[in-house]
Amino acid sequence: xxxxxxxxxxxxxLTPGGEIRSDASQRLSELFSEKExxxxxxxxxxxxxVHDHQMExxxxxxxxxxxxxxxxxxxxxxxxxxxxxVIHGSSQTKQTVFMEPEK
Numbered sequence: 001x002x003x004x005x006x007x008x009x010x011x012x013x014l015t016p017g018g019e020i021r022s023d024a025s026q027r028l029s030e031l032f033s034e035k036e037x038x039x040x041x042x043x044x045x046x047x048x049x050v051h052d053h054q055m056e057x058x059x060x061x062x063x064x065x066x067x068x069x070x071x072x073x074x075x076x077x078x079x080x081x082x083x084x085x086v087i088h089g090s091s092q093t094k095q096t097v098f099m100e101p102e103k
Contacts, residue, residue, distance in 0.1 A: 022076055042071050049073060049101065060096040072098040 013024045022032035046064040049055055050073065061073040067088035074096045080087060084102035091097075 015050075039071075046071050046073060046101070065098065066097045070100045072100050075099045 003012075013021060017043055020028065023029050043064060049063045050059065050064060052062070055073075056080045058073075058075050059074045063072065063074065063082050065072055070086075070088050072088050073083075074091075075083060077090070077095050077097055080097050080099055083099060085099040087099050089098045
């Protein structure tokens, strides 16, 4: 029965899938909340870029997605030079590059 105590402690910190529980401590809970707020801010900023008329000629599609865990915009291949940022992948057809804008 000695193994039950460490296993119980582990269950309080980790989910069944092996992820750290967001409520494992008060500080972690605060950090997870801050992370979610920042992710919403980033997505909101990118959504505004998608609907900006000046971006229409750069965008392959009007949506925001993720690549490698980063929020990216689908930019027409060849147009990536007109937007500062980091390329995180491309479509199978190579007609779209997925870019994380610099700012």
